[in-house]
Amino acid sequence: MTDLPGTAELTYGSYLELDALLRLQRPVSEPEHPDELHFIVTHQAMELWFKVMIHELYRVLPCLADRQWARAVTRMRRVNEIFAAQTAQMQTLNTLEPSAFLQFRHALGTASGFQSVQFRVLEVLVGLREPGYLTQLASTSSGVLPFDVTAALAVPSLAEVAVGVPRAAGADDWQAVYAEPDRHAALVLLGEELLDHDRMWLRWRHEHLCLVERIIGRLVRGTGGGSSGYLEGRAAQRVFPFLWDLRRQLTLATEKNTAKEPRR
Structure with a gap:
């Protein structure tokens, strides 16, 4: 920080290091395209x-x-x-006209959102750890996973921990938790937040897919070599499939019990 406490009065600008922050937007198109600033700021904010x-x-x-x-x-x-806020910020790129993006796309070289290490850390932290995916990810990083991704793999994922939450709280499983919501109120609230998190992943991937197709078209290779075909393949991934499946289990159990009730 430029102005440390005790050496100068701390201000809004010095606390947030705004002078440095606002110098980090450096368009690379020549001549500079007016829409590139929005493109940079959106991705930096994300x-x-x-x-x-x-x-x-x-x-x-x-x-x-x-x-x-x-x-x-x-x-x-x-x-x-x-x-949700991050997804909304990404959606502002829907205002970027395809013709405008194409005017500075070439200047990006091979730079691509596929190279976002933090996004990969998030995926790994929540539980998207398929061996094939990790191998593919390593292949984009000279055959070695980024350090932060490796660090995230060293801890149990959110999905792995979430599976065992009911038993840790004295319930058999998530189906038992939802079968008696008043008895397990705290866990039901937790389960709903986890399910909402999964929903946010589904929404983010869908919005990202639509954004890519809206700007460069379907199945067109992006700057990093990927295409909307790859995004389509991952769009329906679920982080907590067991939380979705228990809805089916509860429905089937209810229908079975209803069928056993004598008709009057």
């Missing part, structure tokens, strides 16, 4: 929110391990609100 989400998820995990359900709910709610 990365800043990724940073906060990672920070908060690392705080959620010990809450679950220590059975601090209320704190876990609060922190997951914050993550979800941030995810």
